[in-house]
Amino acid sequence: MSDTAQQNKASRGVSRRRFMAGTSSIIGAVSLAGRAIAAEAPLVTAAASIPSGAHVPVLVIGTGYGGSVAALRLAQAGIDVQMVEMGMAWDTPGSDGKIFANTTSPDYRSYWLRTRTKQPISNFLGFPIDKDVPRYTGILDAEEMGQIIVYQGRGVGGGSLVNGGMAVTPKRENFGAILPSVNADEMYGTYYPRARAGLGVATVDPTWFDSTDCYQYARVGRKQAQRSGFPFVFVPDVYDWGYMEQEAAGTVPKSALAGEILYGNNYGKKSLQKTYLAQAKATGKVTISPLHKVTSVSPAAGGGYTVLIDQINTTGDTTATKTVTADRVFFAAGSVGTSKLLVKLKATGALPGLNDQIGKGWGDNGNVMCGRANHLWDPTGALQSSIPCGGIDNWTAGGAFAEVAPLPTGIETYASFYLSITNNPNRAQFSWNAATGNVDLNWQTAWKQPGIDMAKSIFDKINAKEGTIYRTDLFGVYKIWGDHLTYHPLGGAVLNKATDNYGRLQGYSGLYVIDGSLIPGNTSVNPFVTITALAERNIEKIIATDL
Ligand code: FAE
DSSP states (O other): OOOOHHHHHHSSSHHHHHHHHHOOOOOHHHSSSSSOOOSOOOOOOGGGGGOOOEEEEEEEEOOSHHHHHHHHHHHHOOOOOEEEEESSOOOOOTTTTTOOTTTTOOOOOTSSSSSSSOSSSOOTTTTEEEEEEEEEBBEEEEEEEETEEEEEOOSSSSGGGGGGEEEEEOOOHHHHHHHHHHOOOHHHIIHHHHHHHHOOOOOOHHHHHHHHHHGHHHHHHHHHHHHHTEEEEEOSSSSSSHHHHHHHHHOOOSSSSGTTTTSSSSBBBBTTTTTHHHHHHTTTTTEEEOOOEEEEEOOTTTSSSEEEOOOOOSSSEEEEEEEEEEEEEOOOOOOHHHHHHHHHHHHTTTTTTTTTTTTTOBBEEETTEEEEOOOOTTTSSSSSSSSSSSSEEEEEHSSSEEEEEOOOOOOOOOOEEEEEEEOOOOOOOOEETTTTTTTEOOOOOGGGGGHHHHHHHHHHHHHEEEEEOOSSSSSEEEEEEEOOOOOOOSSSOOOTTOOOTTTTBBTOOEEESSSSGGGGGGOOOOHHHHHHHHHHHHHHHHHHHHH
């Protein structure tokens, strides 16, 4: 059935049975779409995993944006780098011939050590859509930290494996509020351009955007935003736009147009595996140990640091405990990973000299989600690219920047869906819980309210103008706001507070933070370009002065 025929046939009150049928037709299409393309040269060589007793010049904890920038630039400066990653390598196809699972059919590959999925959109038409899956070291961690679920990528490539690739540079006038101690001229003149080049950032061709079925949902988003007086802006991405055009033409296996996102993209997305990490590996000076989790870092007797590492299997059991020494250690475990490690190490006496800023300044980048129900004359399309390409900018007037996001179910839903980044001022703190032996985060659900109010500055107005209503069936029964989660954890080891102005941890020479935990809770847009650019700035200084 053609898309148009499908749209004509669909009704606004689409049934659960039709949703499921639509979903399985996506799955069918995907399984015909051909073999997954494995990385040309594997990033990880199994035999190369770090042996206990090893001594390395530099150990990097985590393989996301910060870690990948550090590894590449250190290696280019001639230094051997050992990267340690708790997630999998994600370079081997599963039994279906694909490396990554589809969004509409999560399986064992999808979630980090869970026996039931925890999908960000938990309901459809009010029905819960989570399902049981085998416990496995899957790609997406839905980490429950107090009253918020923090979604994070797990594996070689970190968040780049699961994210939407939206590669946004904040407006310069907002930069002073994002990183007040950093020279904006240097960032906008040198490090943002360097980061965008390293990541392969590009923008959709506006002519193609205007004609392709797969962005009908975004065109509806643009039309409605503009009718309410909000600017709609194209948002750059690291997805290969030329590849997406070929997907639409039917000449290559589909990824964005098969609804792939959240659990990995088999084609088209330039994750770190294809950019910074591939370049780092090509230097011959970078080794990556996947399924290795750092549990401790403490000063070593003869100088440098002792690093304790659990090697785990795919059900999460520890199969070996390794002790290595490193002259220098870069914490790049992500905002939550780095904060949890540092808070624990300070509290338990491994790194008692860390300062009292450790664990503070954590924010959710103001994330809130919502859907709107459109009229029958505003269908959003049965075919939706999973890669968002535009947003509604009401930051200055209302404190919100809303991605016009897809709802790639494979059927016409008449829904518009949005992930808003808001200027929510609330900040939380990580602390050590001696009773449970865990690190807690004191974020409260009610702290999302300022973000909801800011998002409403856009969507109340659009609903009033269009005569439409919010969807109430996506996050529960009669629940409008997705206020239980974040995709964008930031802070916990804030630059120029927990560290000096380049990420050197106060109190310990040779220990550095180089990931999203440096950023105090908000970037005004999607964060990974800023994380990458800041890492580029800091590592340049560290290489020039410390090594
Ligand atoms: P990250 O990429 O999280 O990497 C940290 C790595 O460290 C991970 O691979 C961990 O598995 C690993 N790790 C953690 N603890 C340990 C340990 N103890 N030992 C060894 N390894 C460890 O950190 N951002 C955008 O800008 N645009 C988007 O479109 C976008 N979409 C998103 C969609 C989703 C579903 C999600 C979850 C996130 C999205 N983000 C997006 C956020 C973005 O991916 C995130 O800000 C960055 O990945 C954070 O980069 P870091 O280098 O801080």
